[in-house]
Amino acid sequence: MDESQSPGNHDSLNKQVQEIAEDCDQLPERYIRQQDKEYGNVTNYAAASSPAKIPVIDVSLLTSSPLELDKLKSAVTTWGCFQAVNHGIESSFLEKVREIGELFFKLSADEKKKYLREEDDVDGYGNDMVFSDDQILDWADRLYLTVLPKDQRKFQFWPQNPTHFRETLDEYSSKIELIYQVTLKALARSLNLEEDCFLNQYGTTEKKSARFNYYPPCPWTEKVLGVKPHADSSAITLLLQDKEVEGLQLLKDGQWVGVPVVPDALTINVGDQIEIMSNGIFSSKAGDQLMLARSDYVQKRVFSYDLECLYVNISNTLMWKKPVADVEERGRREDGAERRKVR
Ligand SMILES: O=C(O)CCC(=O)C(=O)O
Numbered sequence: 001m002d003e004s005q006s007p008g009n010h011d012s013l014n015k016q017v018q019e020i021a022e023d024c025d026q027l028p029e030r031y032i033r034q035q036d037k038e039y040g041n042v043t044n045y046a047a048a049s050s051p052a053k054i055p056v057i058d059v060s061l062l063t064s065s066p067l068e069l070d071k072l073k074s075a076v077t078t079w080g081c082f083q084a085v086n087h088g089i090e091s092s093f094l095e096k097v098r099e100i101g102e103l104f105f106k107l108s109a110d111e112k113k114k115y116l117r118e119e120d121d122v123d124g125y126g127n128d129m130v131f132s133d134d135q136i137l138d139w140a141d142r143l144y145l146t147v148l149p150k151d152q153r154k155f156q157f158w159p160q161n162p163t164h165f166r167e168t169l170d171e172y173s174s175k176i177e178l179i180y181q182v183t184l185k186a187l188a189r190s191l192n193l194e195e196d197c198f199l200n201q202y203g204t205t206e207k208k209s210a211r212f213n214y215y216p217p218c219p220w221t222e223k224v225l226g227v228k229p230h231a232d233s234s235a236i237t238l239l240l241q242d243k244e245v246e247g248l249q250l251l252k253d254g255q256w257v258g259v260p261v262v263p264d265a266l267t268i269n270v271g272d273q274i275e276i277m278s279n280g281i282f283s284s285k286a287g288d289q290l291m292l293a294r295s296d297y298v299q300k301r302v303f304s305y306d307l308e309c310l311y312v313n314i315s316n317t318l319m320w321k322k323p324v325a326d327v328e329e330r331g332r333r334e335d336g337a338e339r340r341k342v343r
Contacts, residue, residue: 015127016112017127017140018141018214018216021218031137032136033228051246051258054079054259055071055074056082056083057083059087059088059182069190076187080250084266089175089179096168097240097307098240098243098307101212101214104159105212105214111161115156115159117144117157121154125142125157126141127140127142136225138228139215139224139225141214142214143214144210145157145158145212147170148207148208149205149206176238180235180236191278197324198274198278208309208310208311209310211309212305213226213307214304215305226247233272236271237308238267238268239267239269245304248267248306277324
């Protein structure tokens with residue numbers, strides 16, 4: 001549709017979702033979800049089939065237990081994701097991380113706008129990035145910050161309010177970095193590969209980012225999606241979900257299923273880069289499975305935000321000509337189906 005003919009559409013591109021939710025008596029066209037032809041209709045979370053039994057992996061056992069390593073391999077080949085527990089980040093610190101996100105999004109609109117993303121940048125505060133005229137927008141506001149390498153941090157976008165925001169995110173990104181390294185090493189070992197072979201594909205300059213996703217309570221919950229169906233372009237994504245509010249779903253065997261909130265767990269999913277490096281054995285779509293979406297049916301009156309750490313960002317990453325894993329030797333899924341060859 002011609003944007004100029006759609007009331008409120010120009011405005012909606014410039015406004016944050018939070019402002020639209022507060023001020024508007026009509027849902028802007030650009031946010032109205034459509035039946036997804038490719039992936040089917042994402043059901044409202046509350047109506048989705050029972051929460052998925054996403055495997056729970058004890059990260060502290062990944063270096064010592066062959067059994068846990070097998071569980072990891074099976075989780076990632078079957079689901080493309082897992083719930084990471086015993087990852088070494090204390091519950092009280094996770095609470096602090098949740099708190100800085102929540103306090104930021106609760107600031108006044110004027111205060112938050114000090115950190116607004118610029119048009120040609122991804123870092124900063126804003127709503128969905130617009131790539132095409134007919135793109136349906138996510139019902140979410142985001143604060144996107146490059147966290148590593150440290151010299152690429154753009155501090156003009158790092159909130160100074162709440163006052164402990166910066167130090168808390170700095171500490172969190174160091175802790176997440178350790179979990180990322182343990183996970184990538186374990187994924188490599190689970191394929192009988194040298195443990196650093198995935199990590200070695202990256203230099204020291206690859207960007208790693210944190211994204212605070214805020215899903216404002218929505219007067220039109222059945223008409224919007226917090227996040228459209230997508231696979232991540234990262235190596236892996238480590239997601240700290242809201243403690244109480246569920247909504248994340250993944251596509252499994254053609255059905256959207258809920259990803260439950262496990263207290264203090266990080267939900268880790270693999271992205272496109274691991275798919276390339278593992279020659280499709282670990283798939284960001286887990287053999288057509290791992291598409292993530294978020295419907296916020298249950299969020300009518302609740303404040304909910306998630307924090308994602310996208311490790312590593314595709315924008316700055318080499319494209320691999322040759323995957324690390326060899327499809328001839330290892331390119332069969334556990335169910336025996338051959339994966340597509342990348343080479
Ligand atoms: O916030 C969430 O629950 C997931 C968000 C997500 O998948 C994304 O922004 O790519």
